[in-house]
Amino acid sequence: MIPIRFLLALLFCLAAAGASAHPHVWVTARSEIVYGDDGQITAVRHAWTFDEMFSSFATQGLDANGDGKLTREELAPLAEVNVTSLAEFKFFTFGKFGDKRVVFDKPVDYWLESGPQGLLTLHFTLPVKENAPAKGEPFRVEVYDPTYFVAFEFAKDNPARTVSAPDGCGVDLERPKAPDATQSKKLSESFFSGLSPGANFGAQFSNTLLVTCR
Amino acid sequence: MSRSGLLWRLLAIAGGAALFCAAAHPAWAQGAAGPFGVGRPDAPGAGAPTGFFAWIAAKQSLFYQALSHAIRAIRTDPAALWSLIGLSFAYGVFHAAGPGHGKAVISSYLVATGEGFRRGVALSALAALAQAATAIVVVGALTMLVGATSMAMGAATYWLEAASYAAIGALGAVLLWRKGRGLLRAARGLPVHVHGPDCAHEHGVDPALVQGRVDWRRAGAAVLAVGLRPCTGALIVLVFALAQGLAWAGVLATLAMAGGTALTVAAIAALAVGAKATALRIATARPSFGGALLALLEAGAAALILTFGLVMLGGMLSDTLPLAG
Numbered sequence: 001m002i003p004i005r006f007l008l009a010l011l012f013c014l015a016a017a018g019a020s021a022h023p024h025v026w027v028t029a030r031s032e033i034v035y036g037d038d039g040q041i042t043a044v045r046h047a048w049t050f051d052e053m054f055s056s057f058a059t060q061g062l063d064a065n066g067d068g069k070l071t072r073e074e075l076a077p078l079a080e081v082n083v084t085s086l087a088e089f090k091f092f093t094f095g096k097f098g099d100k101r102v103v104f105d106k107p108v109d110y111w112l113e114s115g116p117q118g119l120l121t122l123h124f125t126l127p128v129k130e131n132a133p134a135k136g137e138p139f140r141v142e143v144y145d146p147t148y149f150v151a152f153e154f155a156k157d158n159p160a161r162t163v164s165a166p167d168g169c170g171v172d173l174e175r176p177k178a179p180d181a182t183q184s185k186k187l188s189e190s191f192f193s194g195l196s197p198g199a200n201f202g203a204q205f206s207n208t209l210l211v212t213c214r
Numbered sequence: 215m216s217r218s219g220l221l222w223r224l225l226a227i228a229g230g231a232a233l234f235c236a237a238a239h240p241a242w243a244q245g246a247a248g249p250f251g252v253g254r255p256d257a258p259g260a261g262a263p264t265g266f267f268a269w270i271a272a273k274q275s276l277f278y279q280a281l282s283h284a285i286r287a288i289r290t291d292p293a294a295l296w297s298l299i300g301l302s303f304a305y306g307v308f309h310a311a312g313p314g315h316g317k318a319v320i321s322s323y324l325v326a327t328g329e330g331f332r333r334g335v336a337l338s339a340l341a342a343l344a345q346a347a348t349a350i351v352v353v354g355a356l357t358m359l360v361g362a363t364s365m366a367m368g369a370a371t372y373w374l375e376a377a378s379y380a381a382i383g384a385l386g387a388v389l390l391w392r393k394g395r396g397l398l399r400a401a402r403g404l405p406v407h408v409h410g411p412d413c414a415h416e417h418g419v420d421p422a423l424v425q426g427r428v429d430w431r432r433a434g435a436a437v438l439a440v441g442l443r444p445c446t447g448a449l450i451v452l453v454f455a456l457a458q459g460l461a462w463a464g465v466l467a468t469l470a471m472a473g474g475t476a477l478t479v480a481a482i483a484a485l486a487v488g489a490k491a492t493a494l495r496i497a498t499a500r501p502s503f504g505g506a507l508l509a510l511l512e513a514g515a516a517a518l519i520l521t522f523g524l525v526m527l528g529g530m531l532s533d534t535l536p537l538a539g
Binding site: 022023024025026051052053054056057058059060061062077078081082084085086088089092118122145148149150151 | 271363
């Protein structure tokens with residue numbers, strides 16, 4: 001009777017634990033930390049370039065005049081849907097300093113552009129609404145999808161910079177650790193630990209923008 | 215301990231486990247539209263993978279990303295078709311371990327109805343094929359004929375998915391109604407199934423009851439319920455292939471994916487059938503409560519299907535859940 005109970009529980013929870021996502025969208029990100037005159041951060045400005053397949057999928061049917069090119073106007077409805085939908089996911093942008101969270105407002109200045117090989121780039125600016133860190137106070141902005149439907153990677157060159165930052169302030173990017181052979185071995189060993197749902201595993205794919213002032 | 219007392223205790227354990235897993239189910243954690251409004255996640259609120267599933271996620275990401283190159287390569291090198299089919303199949307195998315491919319529903323269905331291993335494999339294959347067909351029809355009808363946008367396609371798949379969960383819920387309700395009556399009889403200490411006039415046996419578990427009759431209408435409903443929901447990966451690959459002017463390659467890739475998906479779902483379904491077989495062995499060894507245990511197992515599986523359908527549907531339809539975010 002006991003093995004049944006275990007088998008049942010395993011079966012039940014396999015369904016729940018198995019409900020783990022994997023990326024369908026790959027984003028190459030570039031971000032800017034924008035400062036105001038008072039030396040405080042006012043916004044985070046993102047440029048997210050989507051992978052080839054998702055770009056192709058998302059732009060399906062949007063070439064209204066059929067000239068093979070996608071203008072900003074033709075892409076406008078998609079950009080609107082993008083930023084509206086992202087709200088629920090907190091724009092995958094998590095600003096923190098100390099134990100406080102920076103609260104962002106609705107995005108402004110958003111548009112989509114179709115680049116080389118049809119790769120789509122979403123530009124948008126997230127204004128800081130509340131809890132801006134004080135001038136000179138170090139903070140960090142994490143960019144990742146906790147549900148891991150979207151895989152974020154920052155661009156190889158010029159991944160992040162500051163705009164009109166006070167003297168001595170700069171941003172460093174901390175990339176997620178690349179999974180290596182030992183880690184995947186560890187992963188397969190942790191099969192049973194993986195059956196317990198609830199761990200915020202997506203955080204391990206987090207990219208962190210570290211903003212510090214000298 | 216009396217038989218019905220034991221049964222109620224079992225019922226409480228199973229119920230508690232089901233509630234726990236349902237509560238832990240991430241469907242409550244996230245809305246329905248997907249982060250970019252086009253291309254929906256495979257299940258609302260699918261969590262990030264952990265442990266073994268992270269490894270699976272990494273593998274399928276690898277295969278999935280290689281797909282775009284394989285599709286492009288076909289234009290210049292027809293031999294690339296084989297690598298496309300191989301990649302798609304491998305992607306399907308790993309992909310099905312993720313949410314939304316009917317593992318939970320098919321496995322629970324097999325436990326609830328008592329279908330055997332072979333029928334389990336057939337059901338898994340049919341469900342995977344139905345999902346592929348839905349993806350092909352959605353992309354074919356909407357993009358090729360109507361020239362619909364990805365946003366319109368998103369809306370269509372949203373409703374297909376809702377219909378799928380509703381159908382799963384309905385299937386669970388019907389099964390629970392049938393199996394629940396058996397369980398209630400067992401709880402009162404009565405034989406699980408009603409003995410007909412020509413039924414003169416005297417034992418705990420009826421083999422005919424165990425194997426279950428082939429109910430193709432019921433099985434068809436299960437296949438349809440799962441297959442109504444197209445898989446996002448297939449939709450994206452199809453549209454991408456279409457944009458490359460290689461629609462047929464997209465169709466082949468989708469079918470190969472379904473093959474891989476069927477393999478994984480069938481393996482998990484086999485696990486469920488095996489688990490039930492173990493339960494049955496114990497049931498036959500101790501007929502006094504064997505029938506009751508069987509009834510509990512079947513009713514529990516039916517309740518699981520119902521819960522799954524309702525939770526997923528609820529997660530989809532209510533964007534502002536208290537637990538959201």
